[in-house]
Amino acid sequence: MEKKSLEYWQNLAASLHIEGRAFIDGEYRDAASGNTFDCVNPSDGTLLAKIADSGEADVNAAVAAARHAFETRVWAGLNPRKRKSILLRWAGLIRAHMDELALLETLDAGKPISDTTSVDVPGAAYCVEWFAEAIDKVGGEVVPSDHHLVGLVTREPIGVVAAVVPWNFPILMASWKFAPALAAGNSVVLKPSEKSPLAAIRLGQLALEAGIPAGVFNVVPGAGGPGKLLALHEDVDCLAFTGSTNVGKLIMQYAGQSNLKRVWLELGGKSPNIVMADCADLDRAANSAAGAIFYNMGEMCTAGSRLLVQREIKDKFLDKVVAAARAYKPGNPLDPVTSMGAIIDEVQLERVLGYIEAGRKEAKLLLGGERVDQASGGYYIEPTIFDITSSDAKIAREEIFGPVLSVITFDTAEEAVRIANDSDYGLGAAVWTSDLTTAHEMSRSLRAGTVWVNCYDEGGDMNFPFGGYKQSGNGRDKSLHALEKYTELKSTLVRLR
């Protein structure tokens, strides 16, 4: 397909109407307080829109609408086949508004337009389609029991599901929550990140157009308040969260302080990417290692931020990684040739630069290390690579969430696994080897929710459950297993005589 030009996107941006109000009970509303917050374009620091700053009254209204929709069974009570057809219509509308939604994501989050048009928005539409198509094919069980009984085990929607999501893949991470939750018959209150609320807000109107009844899907943007209000809410039955480990810990506490709502957490990572000396294709491994950390400006929970390299190939391999990293040049996200956009905001920019400063003191800088293109007003950092000399280096332990790679050298497979697992996180891991036994034995030993062998970040299919071990969270997004998060299991025992 021919790529649209920079001019096309600039013209579209100039004519774009940006909706900034909350979407509650089937309509757009200002915050009850009238308060707004600024939505800033990270590629040039300009104001994009004023966004409704949802507070307690708005969150309560959204939860009440969601509860009412659930209790009146306007959604949960439909034949799953009917929910499927409405959700498929919604996915179709997302696809029909592909350019507009991709543009909103790019303006809002600084992501390259070539990514938002190829990954984020189509990925969200596909997620909605996948769960729509699944929902009239999953049933319950009739289980063995006493002869005088019929034993049924069924799954029922939980009720009101709040989804609190981050800014790195705004529409995609949101879809991983709301698609299975809605397919299963729940009502949803979506709380996008204050740093990237635009696409989520736009989805409200499309949901209504698709025929999703009022109150079933609500969106409450806000500057730091509504997430906590939802997590503490007595009438929210389930909270699905993607974000940082620190906030994830708070959310579990909020659930404990309130109604013990089910809490599902997709959190941070510091994922190891292990390259053994017997790797058959070092060029592929090097390109993949660069993509694992520099794609999406390194703002990825699965970022392969720790590159573990076996000593024999270290010099040869790092030359290739550095060369591959140079392909990621920060630039205007609206330009279709741009492979790397802007860091989400000034706070995150300073955070990443702080880690780079720490890295300069504790490791050897191999590439990058600078903020670039400051004249644009945007927040750009070039691909940065450090050779780690001490295993305790801060940059090799903490999640940076930016384009900073730490290279760690090892001698044996056992040592690689030990270093890889020596982390509070356990989201992703990869191993590159041509030895089948090494591949399987290391995969088994790696404590991570996803292990890639001779690849990284492969697998756009919905079929793979996604989530973490240890402090990378609990529960899984994607796949039929995701439906487990949004349903309660019920045993029904019917006595026949």
Ligand code: NAP
């Ligand atoms: P974050 O700061 O934890 O924020 C995530 C969401 O939580 C935002 O919507 C945020 O709202 C909200 N929030 C903040 N404080 C809250 C509180 N006290 N109570 C309830 N909600 C609260 O994370 P982020 O910076 O947006 O995202 C980056 C993090 O997400 C990284 O750690 C990354 O690894 C993780 N992540 C994980 C996955 C995964 O699937 N495992 C995927 C993507 C990202 P405000 O914007 O209003 O603060």
Ligand code: MG
């Ligand atoms: Mg933004």
